[in-house]
Amino acid sequence: MYEVIAFYIFSALTIGLFTVVVMSKNALYAMSALAGGMIFISGFFFILGAEFLGVVQITVYSGAIMALYAFGMMFFDTTRDVKENIRCKKIAYTLSILSSILLIVILCAPLFSQNIEALYPSIQNAGNIQMIGLVLFTKYLVPFELAAIMLLAAMIAGIVLASKKMEMNLEIDEEFEEAKDVK
Amino acid sequence: MNETALVIETIIKAVIVLSVTAGMGAFATWIERKVLAFMQRRLGPMHVGPYGVLQLAADGIKLFTKEDIIPQNVVRPIFMIAPVIAATTAFVAMAAIPFFPEFTVFGYTIHPIVSDINVALLYVMGVASVGVYGPLLAGMSSSNKWSLLGAARAVVQMLSFEVVSGLSVMAPIMMIGSLSLIDINDYQSGGVISWLIWKQPLAFVLFAIAGFMETNRSPFDTIEFEAEIVSGYATEYSGMRWGLFFVGEYANMITISVLVSIIFMGGYNPIWFIPGAIVMLLKVSFWIFLFLWVRAAWPHVRPDQLMWVCWKVLMPLAVINVLITGIVLV
Numbered sequence: 001m002y003e004v005i006a007f008y009i010f011s012a013l014t015i016g017l018f019t020v021v022v023m024s025k026n027a028l029y030a031m032s033a034l035a036g037g038m039i040f041i042s043g044f045f046f047i048l049g050a051e052f053l054g055v056v057q058i059t060v061y062s063g064a065i066m067a068l069y070a071f072g073m074m075f076f077d078t079t080r081d082v083k084e085n086i087r088c089k090k091i092a093y094t095l096s097i098l099s100s101i102l103l104i105v106i107l108c109a110p111l112f113s114q115n116i117e118a119l120y121p122s123i124q125n126a127g128n129i130q131m132i133g134l135v136l137f138t139k140y141l142v143p144f145e146l147a148a149i150m151l152l153a154a155m156i157a158g159i160v161l162a163s164k165k166m167e168m169n170l171e172i173d174e175e176f177e178e179a180k181d182v183k
Numbered sequence: 184m185n186e187t188a189l190v191i192e193t194i195i196k197a198v199i200v201l202s203v204t205a206g207m208g209a210f211a212t213w214i215e216r217k218v219l220a221f222m223q224r225r226l227g228p229m230h231v232g233p234y235g236v237l238q239l240a241a242d243g244i245k246l247f248t249k250e251d252i253i254p255q256n257v258v259r260p261i262f263m264i265a266p267v268i269a270a271t272t273a274f275v276a277m278a279a280i281p282f283f284p285e286f287t288v289f290g291y292t293i294h295p296i297v298s299d300i301n302v303a304l305l306y307v308m309g310v311a312s313v314g315v316y317g318p319l320l321a322g323m324s325s326s327n328k329w330s331l332l333g334a335a336r337a338v339v340q341m342l343s344f345e346v347v348s349g350l351s352v353m354a355p356i357m358m359i360g361s362l363s364l365i366d367i368n369d370y371q372s373g374g375v376i377s378w379l380i381w382k383q384p385l386a387f388v389l390f391a392i393a394g395f396m397e398t399n400r401s402p403f404d405t406i407e408f409e410a411e412i413v414s415g416y417a418t419e420y421s422g423m424r425w426g427l428f429f430v431g432e433y434a435n436m437i438t439i440s441v442l443v444s445i446i447f448m449g450g451y452n453p454i455w456f457i458p459g460a461i462v463m464l465l466k467v468s469f470w471i472f473l474f475l476w477v478r479a480a481w482p483h484v485r486p487d488q489l490m491w492v493c494w495k496v497l498m499p500l501a502v503i504n505v506l507i508t509g510i511v512l513v
Contacts, residue, residue, distance in 0.1 A: 032264075035316060056305075063342070066315070066319070067338075069334075069338060073334065079324065127301050
């Protein structure tokens with residue numbers, strides 16, 4: 001019974017917060033609601049007994065949205081509303097509603113056609129982490145390693161892009177400023 | 184109905200943890216002022232009650248009765264909810280921490296942990312990192328330059344220390360093979376020699392440093408450093424909303440102290456004749472004292488120095504530590 005209550009509370013909160021994300025004109029509201037919604041989604045994982053995934057959801061998304069906040073801080077005055085420039089509201093609403101219905105149909109189709117069976121049934125007497133580790137390092141090892149290599153490439157690219165002026169540090173700048181002041 | 188009993192028990196535990204840690208946090212403010220005063224050859228609060236003990240009551244009355252000022256140009260809902268986030272996340276993180284060994288009252292065994300999930304360590308660290316949203320939102324909604332600088336520093340600091348704390352705690356986890364804090368505690372049940380601090384000294388130091396960054400204590404209190412950015416994210420706050428930030432900071436200090444005690448310093452295992460609960464209290468008190476001691480003894484670092492030390496010194500050390508641990512274990 002309590003699981004059902006928790007599920008409905010979490011789903012209402014998640015839907016409400018994500019509605020705010022889409023509808024709000026203030027970047028700060030949108031980002032805060034996104035962060036809250038992501039954290040409430042972890043509640044579903046906890047209800048399903050997948051604690052590891054729930055915690056990963058909290059950790060990963062809190063860090064990711066933190067980076068979004070940093071971008072918001074750099075590009076907007078987050079305390080003011082953003083002026084949106086939507087030409088045709090009707091087309092935007094129709095397309096978004098259609099795509100969301102399509103997504104729901106795609107995800108729910110297996111539910112109606114046949115009962116879903118787990119491809120890799122859960123192992124008895126094994127914790128969350130052990131089960132994820134087994135699947136990740138046996139069945140899905142290649143995609144896992146590929147993702148790791150992609151992240152490494154992205155990291156190297158980021159460092160190369162940012163390292164153009166790395167030999168100039170703050171103190172050199174300060175000396176330069178002082179020299180300018182003296183003149 | 185068994186489920187209802189569990190829910191009621193959990194609620195009672197949560198209320199006890201909340202009230203006791205909030206009380207301890209309030210008491211810690213008095214301790215902090217006293218310890219800092221003695222280290223600087225002052226007396227500290229002396230007038231209210233014996234040795235100024237009742238000063239915390241006076242402070243509490245002041246905070247509660249102060250006018251709740253919300254400046255005109257702030258983003259109201261975010262401004263109002265930010266301190267609540269800071270305080271709640273600090274307490275929510277405590278849900279998975281076993282504070283004491285289990286004990287029996289009236290033939291009923293009580294586990295002093297609100298919820299025994301088997302990824303407790305990750306949970307505590309994840310929720311504690313969500314706590315940075317409090318200062319961040321406060322700074323961004325205040326429409327004040329000092330607050331915005333504080334918020335920017337909060338992001339920088341969070342993205343820096345998170346890597347260090349995660350990687351440093353990985354080595355002990357590899358040795359134990361479990362993320363449950365109870366398992367980590369049981370692993371060190373063989374007396375002082377079996378403490379993980381002897382096997383993982385580097386991880387211990389790195390985790391402690393990351394803990395100081397996480398709780399915004401000096402030398403890493405860049406986000407509210409008075410001499411640089413007035414009061415950082417909290418510049419526009421007054422009264423109980425500011426008090427909630429304060430409560431959150433002290434609750435975070437207690438969480439980090441308990442976490443370090445459990446992971447590296449043997450947890451609540453009894454030492455010789457001292458029972459486990461007392462041992463735990465002593466360790467946590469020592470860590471709180473260490474937080475204050477460091478504040479009195481060390482100068483403050485700049486944000487760029489903090490990033491430098493995180494990414495160029497601490498992170499490589501943590502990775503090397505994980506690598507060596509892996510080689511030794513295999």
